[in-house]
Amino acid sequence: MATRTISQMYDLKGKGAIVTGAGMGIGQAIALRLAEVGAAVLVVDINLPAAGETVRQILAKDGIAIAVQADAASPADAERVAQEALERFGRVDILVNNAGIFPFSPALQTTEALWDKVLDVNLKGVFFYTQAAAKRMITGGQGGRIVNIASIDGLHPTGNLVHYDASKGGVIMATKSLALEFGRYGITVNAIAPGAIATPGASAGSAGTQMTEEVLKSFMARIPLGRQGEPDDIATTALFLASDAAAYMTGGLLVVDGGYLLA
Numbered sequence: 001m002a003t004r005t006i007s008q009m010y011d012l013k014g015k016g017a018i019v020t021g022a023g024m025g026i027g028q029a030i031a032l033r034l035a036e037v038g039a040a041v042l043v044v045d046i047n048l049p050a051a052g053e054t055v056r057q058i059l060a061k062d063g064i065a066i067a068v069q070a071d072a073a074s075p076a077d078a079e080r081v082a083q084e085a086l087e088r089f090g091r092v093d094i095l096v097n098n099a100g101i102f103p104f105s106p107a108l109q110t111t112e113a114l115w116d117k118v119l120d121v122n123l124k125g126v127f128f129y130t131q132a133a134a135k136r137m138i139t140g141g142q143g144g145r146i147v148n149i150a151s152i153d154g155l156h157p158t159g160n161l162v163h164y165d166a167s168k169g170g171v172i173m174a175t176k177s178l179a180l181e182f183g184r185y186g187i188t189v190n191a192i193a194p195g196a197i198a199t200p201g202a203s204a205g206s207a208g209t210q211m212t213e214e215v216l217k218s219f220m221a222r223i224p225l226g227r228q229g230e231p232d233d234i235a236t237t238a239l240f241l242a243s244d245a246a247a248y249m250t251g252g253l254l255v256v257d258g259g260y261l262l263a
């Protein structure tokens with residue numbers, strides 16, 4: 001028997017949230033949606049002005065947010081960020097591991113430095129931010145929600161992204177392992193696999209990724225829903241996983257790709 005309304009389940013007032021890579025793109029959209037339903041959001045990004053812009057947008061809508069500069073690849077920063085969320089908001093309820101990089105590089109040209117950088121940001125960071133947040137969730141005794149932004153590349157290779165694909169495949173498996181260990185604390189751990197989403201990092205010509213018109217076109221041709229995804233398509237899914245509506249889901253993966261993987 002349902003005892004709570006849908007709006008009660010999606011009400012995150014009084015909750016403390018951390019979103020990494022929240023200065024733009026998918027992370028920014030997630031921070032905005034969490035704040036919209038009342039969560040206090042620690043907006044974490046390596047780019048402080050970008051994090052500040054997300055906070056400005058949240059405050060303009062009477063939300064609660066603080067910008068913090070931190071590196072998703074750094075375990076020390078993970079501890080600092082989780083402690084700051086605890087001290088500023090009084091509790092840590094939600095962590096969204098969103099920060100990620102996707103520099104295209106053919107396997108034969110991929111250097112050790114590039115491999116390490118991509119794995120450190122995309123996979124090591126997910127683990128250590130989760131560990132740091134989970135410690136505070138367990139001490140607080142209220143359980144928690146961890147949402148990892150993986151990728152359809154963790155299931156199906158785009159090409160010239162072996163380092164990225166390995167990192168995102170790792171995120172999907174780490175999500176299951178962590179869900180298994182943290183269930184007893186009332187902490188759920190789930191992942192989202194976005195398809196092609198229109199963000200600054202994924203736009204054609206983006207310096208960070210070397211995403212080309214050709215790759216984008218071949219993606220578009222395979223999408224049954226006929227459009228590229230918007231950051232908010234992922235944000236609304238992350239909000240579901242962070243809410244009580246997803247209370248009985250853990251270790252799961254939601255593919256949000258407009259049907260790309262069906263073709």
Ligand SMILES: NC(=O)c1ccc[n+]([C@@H]2O[C@H](COP(=O)([O-])OP(=O)(O)OC[C@H]3O[C@@H](n4cnc5c(N)ncnc54)[C@H](O)[C@@H]3O)[C@@H](O)[C@H]2O)c1
Nearest residue numbers: 021023024025026046071072100151196197199200201202
């Ligand atoms: N855009 C897509 O099509 C797509 C598809 C599948 C998965 N994803 C995943 O979604 C996530 C967000 O992607 P996006 O497209 O919004 O990216 P984006 O490049 O548009 O934005 C990423 C944000 O993360 C920040 N960031 C980068 N490295 C960081 C670090 N080391 N520490 C802290 N912050 C850092 C950047 O400053 C930026 O604000 C990534 O994990 C990405 O792999 C994106």
